[in-house]
Amino acid sequence: MGVTIHDVARAAGVSVASASRALSGRRKVTAEVAERVTRAATELGYRPNAIAKALRDQTTGTIGMIVPGIGNPFFTTIVESVEHQLQETGHDLLLCASLYTPEIEARRLNTLLARRVDGLIISPCDFEASAPAVLNAARQVPLVQVDRYIEGGGADWVGVDDDSALAQAVDHVVAGGARSVVFVSSRLMNSSARLRLAGFQLATARAGIASLPPLLGEFTLAWGFEAGQALLAGDALPDAVVCGNDEIAVGLLRALRLGGVRVPEEISVVGFDDVGHAAMCDPPLTTVRQPVEEMAAEAVRLLNQVRVGDPRPAQRIAIAPRLVVRQTSRPVTRGVVTAGAGGTMTGDGQEDKETT
Amino acid sequence: MGVTIHDVARAAGVSVASASRALSGRRKVTAEVAERVTRAATELGYRPNAIAKALRDQTTGTIGMIVPGIGNPFFTTIVESVEHQLQETGHDLLLCASLYTPEIEARRLNTLLARRVDGLIISPCDFEASAPAVLNAARQVPLVQVDRYIEGGGADWVGVDDDSALAQAVDHVVAGGARSVVFVSSRLMNSSARLRLAGFQLATARAGIASLPPLLGEFTLAWGFEAGQALLAGDALPDAVVCGNDEIAVGLLRALRLGGVRVPEEISVVGFDDVGHAAMCDPPLTTVRQPVEEMAAEAVRLLNQVRVGDPRPAQRIAIAPRLVVRQTSRPVTRGVVTAGAGGTMTGDGQEDKETT
DNA sequence: GGGGGGTTGGTAATCGATTACCAATGTCCG
């Protein structure tokens, strides 16, 4: 630790300016000087201090990202995609989890701002409570919301078109013969839960079928399991269940199986996200695939085009998802067959039937 | 952006020194000055520049962490635990993924060192190829390995006692009547794969039962599925399968189910890690639980006690895990019954039978 | 041989927070 460019310059017998120039190549130096400097640098094991560079350049080369939790596989795939996209621009990612708590989220925002990240990508955990801190941050640094967003539309957003998603899900189970559908999702503290419920109600109304009261809890396996037990305890099962995410769907499937209900013969189940293990549960899950890589690419693109203080109106980009039909939904009744046994192992969906 | 302590000092009508002292409280100032400075700071929205502070203090308040991938739920729980532990010391986490590639890992190490992290926690992806970069990093900054480690023992490590883990797994299936056991795991490019295979062979030898040739691929669902199909295609199924992690076990269970094999009646399956969904697969998975929170606490403790350049010998801390018996393994034949139907939803194992 | 034009090297300022050191002011007591 602690070999600076001064040490390199001294060892090479030149000034710090020459050493800096030789190493960065921003201005020409004699071949001789370049040679001596680079050799001195490697010999001493010189590693430029990114902190000093950041202070001088007023740019850190880092993007901060805050998601509610990395235990949720949907968020981990988003994070991976964003990281992948940032490679292109040479930025590093500072990742934080808000643990679904607005206070922790606000604290994380503050430390990231203090560390002078060049931009922020956030999925705010709460529709209302997250708003002040997010808007404040957006005033200081380019900020893009992904997946979830805050009320009031004060900041850019990239996400999925939930109306389209739920229309596809509902239309699919209706085409399979369902006449009563229940929606199992999270309570409405975040935008995703709100939009998806709204999309569901719109879709059932348009399809002219019974939309039973939604079951709202959390986006977790445990809640899906609990909701499944609640359905079993009710008078009659609905023809189909549409879930707010795949975790819920998997928990629900498990409850149904333990209750002796056959899926999809007695009831269809549709998930949301298409996380990695959706294809590996039993039976393989019919679900709406989020266009995660596109969302990440769009978020990074937006981030680079945002200029703080520019009074450009906030943008909302909703990308249309695709339904991936596997085996938890009844085949459509008009002669089209469902996918063969086994589903896919690759998870890239090539072996799955998909809507076009 | 850009309100500095100079601006605050000017607004408060004092010098920068007084402003700094009033805000940090490191030296006494008049109540009057303190009052004026804090008011000026809040009015201007002053946010101290962590970059400048880091440069001056020669400490960033950040710990870098590198794991092979955050798609693997085991690593995400480790990350969450480490983050949780770091809260105590007020450090922030800079998280990176090596994507199971030594070159990317080395690059990540370099950028984290350039950013002058105060310490590094790493799970090196490759037993051999990761070694040079990790050892080099350990020379510059306190470094602790978690879970995986590199050859040669040049850096501290915290992990699970794989010998104990596999002894428990093997003894358990043997107690259930198994006489032939096959080990399905990853190829031996990382220490976990090596130690677990060694532990497995030791345990089967001691139990005096047939250890069939291991099936080695990757720590993924897909490989578990493939290995399951390979077993089905063989002459006779073994009595039991012990897996290198839970992903493999879940994939394998799925292959066995599709092949019409009943678990645990015809074959016992034991996983490794006890990730969140192990209790939610079907049937709920018997597995060895990694003491993740303890490992994280131990890693952070070690990190704080490491002094660079101190010629203290590298430490290895192996924490004993616990077998969590659920329903993929046959009950032991000596009158002890297995856990009831359903498993647990909480994932904290309270409803699971555990070895003591 | 000398001046013009071009190139390369060095000096010092800059980024923002902290703090060693010094100066000034106030307090208290003889």
Add this chain to the structure above:
DNA sequence: CGGACATTGGTAATCGATTACCAACCCCCC
């Protein structure tokens, strides 16, 4: 009232890399 001492405020150096600005030098051609 004066001196000893305590307390508080200010000035300037520091951390390390970058670069504006200036000086020195070289080459070439008249």
